[in-house]
Amino acid sequence: MSKEVSIIGAGIAGLTLAISLHTQGIPCAVYETRPEPQNIGGAVMLSPNSLKLFDDMGIYDGLKRLGYSFDSLYFRDLAGSLKETYPFGSVERHGYSGLRVYRFELIDLLLEKFNANNIPIHFNHKFSHVVSESEDTVTWQLVDGTTKTSSLLIGSDGIHSRVRKYMYPDLSPKFTGIAGITAAVPTANLKLPCPDYKMPVTIMSPSHGAFVIAPQKQDGSEVLIGKQMRMAELSREGWEKFYADKDAATAFLRENAEVFGDIAVTATEDIPHEHTNIWPFYVIPELDSWSSDNRRVLLVGDSAHAVPPSSGQGISQAVEDVVMLAILLGKGRGEKKDLGWWQSFRQNRIEQILLLNARIDRRRLPKINGSEEQDDDEQGFDLDWLYGIDAVTEVEKYVSGS
Ligand SMILES: Cc1cc2nc3c(=O)[nH]c(=O)nc-3n(C[C@H](O)[C@H](O)[C@H](O)COP(=O)(O)OP(=O)(O)OC[C@H]3O[C@@H](n4cnc5c(N)ncnc54)[C@H](O)[C@@H]3O)c2cc1C
Structure with missing residues (x-):
């Protein structure tokens, strides 16, 4: 029986998951449908909550060398007056400034870690479907007809996830x-x-x-x-x-x-x-469960909870997901109750981010005459809850207290 964890999709979620599982001593391999690494979407925003995790993975110095550092986003009116300042990072407060870096540069740095650690990655391998699942294994198939049996199958195959179809055949973004x-x-x-x-x-x-x-x-x-x-x-x-x-x-x-x-x-x-x-x-409507009944099939990143880009949190949330999951699994905590804790912790963050996105969208879209567009935001942006999280400590606290 293969003990390998199979990861579907070599986006940021899949790549960071593989590195995090490797760090936990869990063998894994990544299967990606594209013939080569993603090179889409230009530059992305990274905030302290994920930069801390990228630092733990050993790629923060590389990111900083390549990216544009900044601490705040400024909201101005047409006359040029500063209306609001939105914090995106701060060395003093959260250990890191925000960074804008090209997605392909981030992916290249992650792939260097794959090479250095001999983590297998298979391009041109398109996941097709789950064949069967038992208490201990999952058997699944690639579109070329090859079947594989793994200890876990983790879908990091994005918003249009095929892995998710196994659990939610009728769900659409x-x-x-x-x-x-x-x-x-x-x-x-x-x-x-x-x-x-x-x-x-x-x-x-x-x-x-x-x-x-x-x-x-x-x-x-x-x-x-x-x-x-x-x-x-x-x-x-x-x-x-x-x-x-x-x-x-x-x-x-x-x-x-x-x-x-x-x-x-x-x-x-x-x-x-x-x-x-x-x-x-x-967006993906809130899912009841990010794991199958036998817990051999899991979802992470955009396949579980795609969030629009307004607050620049898509990558940071995906990385929080996978680091927390890898630590849980590394501590042998993959039972229903453990995955349930992980999912509800993660879902709670996603809901807060969707609310934050809505506040930003209100500033970026034309107002609809006299409609819902109340400026309810006099309180400004206090984002310590977002950037101040210590994802590793959160899992350790859960494991030691349960
Ligand atoms: C244009 C654009 C700009 C963005 N800007 C930002 C930003 O500024 N800040 C930010 O935080 N987030 C941003 N995001 C969102 C962010 O990229 C994602 O939220 C984050 O990367 C997590 O994605 P993921 O790895 O879960 O999925 P994806 O990045 O979608 O990766 C999924 C991978 O799975 C592969 N795949 C799909 N189906 C299969 C299959 N059947 N078999 C094998 N492989 C498969 C795909 O080819 C892909 O490589 C942006 C997204 C886009 C599209």
């Missing part, structure tokens, strides 16, 4: 009615309101939503520019057209740019199609 369009342009193109203009910035207009500008690359020489829109869900063909229509995407970024000032006009003058991203925000 739910569209939130919001999409984001972003692009990367040289910072030198931007006419800044003043030489020491602070970014990342969200410039808010009550009737036109918001224009977001966030520096990236270690020296900040490039910025992400972005806007969000409300829209109705499209059919599969409709989404394909929407993704393919880069002219419409760049036109949307350019639309009403003058409202947001010269900085937005200059940022949108020359937008390379190949650096444009189109992202409809889908």
Whole structure:
């Protein structure tokens, strides 16, 4: 009988899970449908809650060398007045500044750990379905017909997870009615309101939503520019057209740019199609269980709880999931009660993040006349609960107290 834990999907969740299981002395292998590592989506935001875990994995120094460091996001009105400051990291308070780093650079650093530790990863291997599950093993199949038997099968295969279909054959991701369009342009193109203009910035207009500008690359020489829109869900063909229509995407970024000032006009003058991203925000409805009845099949990351990008927490939450799970399993705590504790701890964080996302979306979308759009946010953003978590200690506390 194979003792291997099989991980489906080599996104951030799958890669960090494999490294974390390896650290716990649990043999594992990753199976990824793509022929090579992911190289999608441009730069991503990383906050102290995951940077601490990346530090434990030995890749923080590499990330810091490659990424753009910042502590706050600034929300300004059209007149340029600072309305709010959203904390994203702080060395003094949480040990780390926030970082924006290219996803492929993060993945490359994780893959270096695979090489250094001989963790097996199989590209061009597409998971098909679970064949059978017993108390101790799970037998599953790749689309090429190969079957494998593993001690555990963990689905880190993203929002459209096939592993999840085993437990929830009829469940589909739910569209939130919001999409984001972003692009990367040289910072030198931007006419800044003043030489020491602070970014990342969200410039808010009550009737036109918001224009977001966030520096990236270690020296900040490039910025992400972005806007969000409300829209109705499209059919599969409709989404394909929407993704393919880069002219419409760049036109949307350019639309009403003058409202947001010269900085937005200059940022949108020359937008390379190949650096444009189109992202409809889908969520996974809360799942009853992230593990199968016999607990041989588990879900982590976006396959369990995809969260839209508004608060930049997708990766950080996936990494918290997998590190906590690996420690639990490493301590031999994979019983129903243990996985139940893990899931409810994780789900509680996800719910708080969805509420936080809603607060940010209210600042980034045009207001609907006199509707639900109450500015209930006078209290500002106190995010110690988000960044101050010690995921490792939380598991240790659970294990020693139960
Ligand atoms: C455009 C974009 C920008 C983003 N920006 C941010 C950001 O700034 N900050 C942030 O925190 N998060 C961001 N996210 C979200 C973040 O990337 C995810 O939440 C996070 O990476 C966790 O994803 P995951 O590993 O669970 O799934 P994914 O990244 O979706 O990885 C799933 C992997 O599984 C593979 N796979 C799928 N099906 C199969 C199969 N049948 N067999 C084998 N392999 C399979 C896929 O090819 C993929 O490699 C962004 C996402 C996108 C799309």
